[in-house]
Amino acid sequence: MPRCRRLSHYLATLALICLPLLVSRVEACMVCIPYPEETGTDRLLHADAVVFARENPEQPFSYSAVEVLKDDVEAPPIDLFLPSTTRKRLALRPEDSVALAFDAANNEWRSAGYATPAYQELVRKIVMRAPAWNRSARAESRARFFVPYLASEDESVHKLAYLEVGQSSYDTIREADSVVPAAQVHRFLNDLKYIEWHALYILLLGVDAQPEEERIIRQAMESRARLGLKLNLSAWATALIEIDGAEAVEWLERHYLGVADRESDAVVEVVKALSVQGARNRSSLRQRIADSYALLIQTHPSLAGWAARDLASWNDWRFADALAEVRDGEQDLDGAAAFSINYYIRRAQSRASN
Structure with a gap:
């Protein structure tokens, strides 16, 4: 029982500290679910190195960097396995790549998404904005940056934009109504494959x-x-x-x-x-x-x-x-x-x- 009382006291103290912050936040994140705690944008912003990679011609099913966007540390060789489906897709589309991010704290490479030319352009912009966005965390300006990308037909771009805009205030989400065509809203809501992701489009x-x-x-x-x-x-x-x-x-x-x-x-x-x-x-x-x-x-x-x-x-x-x-x-x-x-x-x- 003493341990339970200590835990209750800790939680109460934590709530006292956090409540003034929580009640002042104006967010739609309660409505737009599901999304991960860490978005692809977060992964790119916090990465110590970011590259675009394709299959290593000398070692099948492995990656080789073709463009370096960020190299704050000397990253080790990319030790990720290249899935066969991604490998076939890359083989058919020489202009595509995969965005990879290196986390020095965990000493690991992680995928940050399949990168079509449209997604590559977006990733470059995100990396360029990293210093400002890392200082302002999940500010509304960051969400508004992604609003136009909600109308993208590129699946990777659209997914990244959904996750960012979905965590913004409802006022910001309403702004997206002028960007996303009504036909796209209806098409997305009619696709049962994404039914758990319908919330944002229901709001629109x-x-x-x-x-x-x-x-x-x-x-x-x-x-x-x-x-x-x-x-x-x-x-x-x-x-x-x-x-x-x-x-x-x-x-x-x-x-x-x-x-x-x-x-x-x-x-x-x-x-x-x-x-x-x-x-x-x-x-x-x-x-x-x-x-x-x-x-x-x-x-x-x-x-x-x-x-x-x-x-x-x-x-x-x-x-x-x-x-x-x-x-x-x-x-x-x-x-x-x-x-x-x-x-x-x-x-x-x-x-x-x-």
């Missing part, structure tokens, strides 16, 4: 949606509510709010937030959508979304931590009493939720006493 479908696209979004949400489907639910809910505004918030209250027996996992996905829309710059719906959290706190008290986090970020201190009831009641809260609620209540009380 909602921006400046045409009547037929609005119908698709409403039907998608109705079927999910009826059948209890959760895949890409947060993205569809975000798109619904985009097209129907306050009416969508009311609909989500009736079908999710106010339904006591609705699975918490599904309600969380809807809360993510409300959070993303409420966090937008100059959001006209923030007040309405904050009001909907009163129903969430009452009907799904185990999820009250989500509401507390957003409300603190939005400087809305009206719900201290409701959250105090959850905190002091019999509801079993996890450490993160309990700390978010306590943080909110302390801030609200501090504001009230000033």
Whole structure:
């Protein structure tokens, strides 16, 4: 038990340090999933050496560098195996190569993607921007750089752009609507091979949606509510709010937030959508979304931590009493939720006493 108490104290302290940072972030990463913790861009930015390589003519199924883009260290020979499918592809396309990145800390070479001429051009630009981007981490300017590449028909370029833009703010994602043709959005959403990657394009479908696209979004949400489907639910809910505004918030209250027996996992996905829309710059719906959290706190008290986090970020201190009831009641809260609620209540009380 002492060990558990020490761990709980550590987690609470960590949450106290991180919460002010977390509540101030305006990101769509809760909606645009899945993506790896490290993108191909991260790999290129942090690499100590970057090269384009093709098959070594003297040693089949191995690599030989044909162009060096970065050589901060004296890297060892490339010891990666060249897969037969990639080897055949390179043999048919002499202008293509493979981008390889060397990590000196782990003393290993890793692939950074199959490189068509279009991808090679993008990699060169990324390496050139590495000093600035490494200083500013995942800044919005970095995401905006990739927005035009979402329209690329090159699979490697498109994938890299998706992973970068998908981790940006929803405001930045909305900007991509003017870049990505509607036909491409519909084509991607009709490809079930990428169904787990549909989230970003569902969001784009909602921006400046045409009547037929609005119908698709409403039907998608109705079927999910009826059948209890959760895949890409947060993205569809975000798109619904985009097209129907306050009416969508009311609909989500009736079908999710106010339904006591609705699975918490599904309600969380809807809360993510409300959070993303409420966090937008100059959001006209923030007040309405904050009001909907009163129903969430009452009907799904185990999820009250989500509401507390957003409300603190939005400087809305009206719900201290409701959250105090959850905190002091019999509801079993996890450490993160309990700390978010306590943080909110302390801030609200501090504001009230000033």
